[in-house]
Amino acid sequence: MGRKPLKAYRSTAHWAWSRPFTQEYRNSSDTVYALSSALGRAGVSVIRISGPKATQVFSSLTSPSTVPSARYATLRKLYSPKERGREQLDEVLCLYFQGPHSFTGEDVVELHVHGSVAVISATLESLSQISFRPADPGEFTRRAFYNGKMDLTSVEGLSDLISAETSAQRRQALWQLNGNKGALFNEWVQLLTRALANIEALIDFGEEEHLDIQIIAEVLPLVKNLRDSISKHLGDGHRGEIVRSGIHVSIVGPPNAGKSSLLNHIAERPAAIVSPIKGTTRDIVEVRMDLGGLPVVMADTAGISDEPSDPIELEGIRRAIERHEISSIKLVVLDIQSILKSYDELCLGSLEPSITNLLIQAKTDLNAHLIINKVDLLPPMSPETSAQLKTKLFALTEIPTSRIHFTSCQDDIGFDTLLEALRMNVVSILGWGESQAGSSSPEGASVITRSRHRYLLNEVVDALNKFLENPSQVEVAAEELRYAIYSLGKITGKVDVEKILEVIFKDFCIGK
Known part of the structure; x- marks a missing residue:
């Protein structure tokens, strides 16, 4: 993975991992x-x-x-x-x-x-x-870090807490700021340090004392269990990063289906321009919002058409499809009049192939929802009529009725049900139970909240796998353990943190 060679540490050198990295910061004697x-x-x-x-x-x-x-x-x-x-x-x-x-x-x-x-x-x-x-920006926190008042994971937690917009982000940031993440990483470092001490003892004294079989037998399960534990955290579906940045929701559909109106109604403000003119929305309009305490980034997109009128519309369609493909939750919006043959008869034959393709994708995507908008243009529907139309839509699209929603921005119809479905969808994506979504406990908090954590923990797992492949080659095995400890130290800020600090502290406000 492009490693730099590490100096071979012996004797008590490996205990230095417990001390903060204390390189002088700029003008530390200044007030x-x-x-x-x-x-x-x-x-x-x-x-x-x-x-x-x-x-x-x-x-x-x-x-x-x-x-x-x-x-x-x-x-x-x-x-x-x-x-x-x-x-x-x-x-x-x-x-x-x-x-x-x-x-x-x-x-x-x-x-x-x-x-x-x-x-x-x-x-x-x-x-x-x-x-x-x-x-300087973040200098108070930088001084706290260098003076041993917090480790780097707590610094990141503080940054996230300052930026938190939802209760889920607040809970995750507080869990990290309070030292829970740093304590876990330090526990892993201590386990690896103990394993390294045993391997180094084997290097120095194993042949004389015939300890090789005994020491390796003690170290192997410790390293394997730790490798498995870290791998489990790496398989969390990027939950921590998603909470930090927000679940991305795309709103797509043909022109004039009411996508911008839908966004404005959910956001409760005029975030996107609304007009009856086809192609009003040309670029992506994003709105960050709190959906029942959960972070969501909702994106209105240009109307998708198989016959764009100009290069600008074509680029808007390209961006809409691109955003749709990478979004965690997908909302496909259709105007009720575009699929209504008569009051109780539906037909999808008039839809363009690109829209039909979106419906085909939605039927197998558990995070895709079909929104039938502008139902205020029909006579009021009873619950029985609504259920019948959903059943007919299921027969035509194979999208389950639980993911089909009737809405009207004009008359505020269907939004309570839609928002609750989206909230439960977010809870499902995060892998939380319903109690975790509304709780102040740290149960739903993820150990990995930034891409650098994930990258470094992958390096740790890689080093531990190499150790486990051939632990009897003790000199090489010791090097792999040192590298694993080194990578964990970079997460908490015990080693090699200057470049990381520059990235983290540039996002702080001046007074923090």
């Missing part, structure tokens, strides 16, 4: 500041200061100027520096967290100021006058 809450008008905004000189803010900008007791809130007047005329800026609530008992592990001060743009701007300007510098 930094940033607005930690959102910029804009608010009742209260929080400005955070971290570093060895954080308490200097009291002597320079507040009255009284003494350092308050740690973890006790105090009300003080905030002034500009003497060089700026000592003008009162605000009356603020001050909190002091003495290092290492703080988020960053350093001295931290929080100023809870009134949340106007004028107050925030004046406060930040004053902080820049007393030898503090503005924090």
Whole structure:
């Protein structure tokens, strides 16, 4: 897999895996500041200061100027520096967290100021006058990582929690932030370290003490069980990544079937332009939404036609089909008038071959739904009539009636049933039980939430498989165990993390 050679570790060297990787970060002796809450008008905004000189803010900008007791809130007047005329800026609530008992592990001060743009701007300007510098994006969390306050999996959990839009994303991020994932990976590292210690003992003393058979017999089941456990997590159907990014749902169908109206009705806002003109939607319109606590990315697409009128429409159709193919859930939308021969008689003969092909695909795809839209154009249907029409549609399409839905955006018909069907579909894709979908417990949380975790765990499994192929070649076997430990260390941030950090922290806000 394109490995770089690892230095052979002996003696107590392998115990170093339990220590955080502590390469110096940029200007670690600096004291930094940033607005930690959102910029804009608010009742209260929080400005955070971290570093060895954080308490200097009291002597320079507040009255009284003494350092308050740690973890006790105090009300003080905030002034500009003497060089700026000592003008009162605000009356603020001050909190002091003495290092290492703080988020960053350093001295931290929080100023809870009134949340106007004028107050925030004046406060930040004053902080820049007393030898503090503005924090880089994610720098507070980076300092917490380097000071051993959290491992890399917790850092990623914090990033996901800040970005969480649904309760499922929040639960998964909190489970990771609280150290559950890191604890599991560290447990795996300890198991492999113990196996490596035994193999290295065999290298050094096995021939003299005749321990080779006994040691290998002890190590083999340990490594095999761990390999099987990691492989099971790798076979989770990418559940963790899906929760982070959202289940992708495509809305496809012929022009003017009401796809954009359907999206707007589900999103409860005018996300897509709606008009009776054929081909209004030319590109994909995405809406992220919370579907009963579950993350969904719903995409409206261009109408699919076998006779596009111009190259732009042709490109829109290509993109629609491409999105449809990669989506986890597929909604095929038809206008009731396009298939209705009479009030109670249906016919699909007028549909273009491309649409018929979508229906053929939908009959075997358990995550595909047929939406018959604009039913408000018919006289009101009784439940019995609706059931009869679904049965006739099943006879024509072989799509089960449980995946056929009648809707009207005009009269708000059928959406409760449709949304519940979609929610249960998402639960099924994630492999959760109904209790897990609405629970705050971590049972549904996945160990693998990012592609880098999956890549590195595949490397671990590859190394363990190579170990198991020929454990009697102890020098080579020890190298495979070292590489497995090394790959796990890259997940938690114990080794070789600088490039990973740059990717993770670029997504953080300035004040975190």
